[in-house]
Amino acid sequence: MRLHRNLVFAVINALELIFNEGKYADKMVEKVLRFDKRWGSRDRAFIAETTYDIVRWKRLYMEIAEVKPPFSRPNLFRMFAVWAVLRGITLPDWKQLEPTPSRKIKGKFDELSKIRKYRESIPDWLDVLGEKALGNELWTKEIHALNQPAEVILRTNTLKTTKAELVKLLREDAIETDSIKGYPDALKLRERTNVFVTEAFKKGFFEVQDASSQLVSRLLDVKPGQRVVDACAGAGGKSLHLAALMENKGQVIALDIYANKLKELKRRAKRNGAHNVETRAIDSTKVIKKLHGSADRVLIDAPCTGLGVLRRNPDAKWKLQPEFLDKITETQQQILQSYSKMVKDGGKLVYATCSILPQENHEQVKQFLSSESGADFKLAEEKHIFVSRQGFDGFYMALLERKA
Known part of the structure; x- marks a missing residue:
């Protein structure tokens, strides 16, 4: 070279x-x-x-x-x-x-x-934390896997096309893809390229979304016609997936404390043809209280350390500080306690993070279920995804069901 x-x-x-x-x-x-x-x-x-x-x-x-x-x-x-x-x-x-x-x-x-x-x-403190949380063997494998560049994964927007049709359209632009077993809407690029300049992207036929992330909305088990709340929506990757799974029928209420992120979601929803997505900025506690007991499904894609996605954000290793873990776990529990109140009787909630630390994941769910707010919920299913095992971003997701 x-x-x-x-x-x-x-x-x-x-x-x-x-x-x-x-x-x-x-x-x-x-x-x-x-x-x-x-x-x-x-x-x-x-x-x-x-x-x-x-x-x-x-x-x-x-x-x-x-x-x-x-x-x-x-x-x-x-x-x-x-x-x-x-x-x-x-x-x-x-x-x-x-x-x-x-x-x-x-x-x-x-x-x-x-x-x-x-x-x-990696910083000394992160190496000590990872080994303590996951054990020497798993941490050694996981941090090695997290240092490998991530593959580009697409999610087919089924509101506008099928996966088979998307494969053909991308091939016309000399972009070859492969399906991923167990991920119905996912396509993996054989070679990294700029997919955002393609007509298929401009027309809203796909979004770039890692395979692990695509599992989160599916775990929520949404149905057309339901009221679904994406409580920490951000720019809305999972909100758009929920809208597609609901076939544009029903209501997806996308909440976030950052109005600028919701503005980006509106733009993406228009391109995706997702007409059942409504955005609401959380500018006071009233926004949550108005939705108490009204949602069939609630997704809490909680803010976290992001240790499961270091492949995509390697600079996070240098920005993270030890004290942030204490702050974020406190925030995660507060969000679970507050936002879970939006789930109606018989409804379901998914708590998810893109972290691999038990402190942010299973331990948060365990603490919630033992609290007064979590007394009416039970843990139905949980997934621990590690890059070193599954090959995709590190994620955690737990499906909680509220008693009827």
């Missing part, structure tokens, strides 16, 4: 914003990719993939390059050089990359790779 100066500098610019200013990796990559309209798909792929790679392996590369934050541009170039050497890429004769001790880099990599926290490039 031949390195091009403008592309490498784009990567360094993105890393400077991510590492030194705490910006989100996806937003900064998107911003940097707008710098030069002449960049083709390969150029853009190099910038995005290289940036994510260095973010993912930040700690390992820091140790090898012997640099510490805040990172100067020379130090960022040192980390980039480590990335290139470990991939067997010949470094050009640029002043920013001289001198680069290739043999020393490889030797240090071999040495550090024997220690999990360096090999998997």
Whole structure:
């Protein structure tokens, strides 16, 4: 591979914003990719993939390059050089990359790779937490799997097309896909490509949604004509899936504390042809109280640490702090206690997170069921999904039924 100066500098610019200013990796990559309209798909792929790679392996590369934050541009170039050497890429004769001790880099990599926290490039506290929560064997496998780039999974929008028809449409754009056994609406891309520029996407024939995430709405067991509340809807990936499963019949009430996310959901719902989705911003406790005892189904896709989706958000490893776990578990329990009151007698509730920690998952459900608010509920089913076992994002979901 031949390195091009403008592309490498784009990567360094993105890393400077991510590492030194705490910006989100996806937003900064998107911003940097707008710098030069002449960049083709390969150029853009190099910038995005290289940036994510260095973010993912930040700690390992820091140790090898012997640099510490805040990172100067020379130090960022040192980390980039480590990335290139470990991939067997010949470094050009640029002043920013001289001198680069290739043999020393490889030797240090071999040495550090024997220690999990360096090999998997994670903070000390996270390594201790993961081992305590999951045990040494599962944590070792899981954090390794979480460091592999995620595949692109699509969900067929059955309001507008069938999976078979979508396969044909994508093939016309030279995009090959495969079905996934056990996931009725899912298609996996054989090669990563920008699917958002296709006519099929613009017409609302599919959404990008991981296979694990697609299981959540199905577990809720919705029926056409029901009143369904998506209580932490965000931008609405699961709300749209619920609308499709309900065949546009009935009502999906999408709630969130962030009005801007619901605005994005409205736009997506229009493209998807999901006419039974109504958005409501939670600007006071009255919004929830008005829905008490009225919903056939309630989905709580709770805010969480996001440890199950590190493949997609590698910068989360560096943004997370130990004290956040205490705060978020308290919030999760408050949400369960409050939002569960919307479920009518005989109704169902799904509590879900994209985390792999028992503290955010089974232990939350157990605490809820032993409380006064959870006394009328029983646990009907729960799923623990690990990347190292299932191959898709780490998720937890529990189906709770309210007594009739």
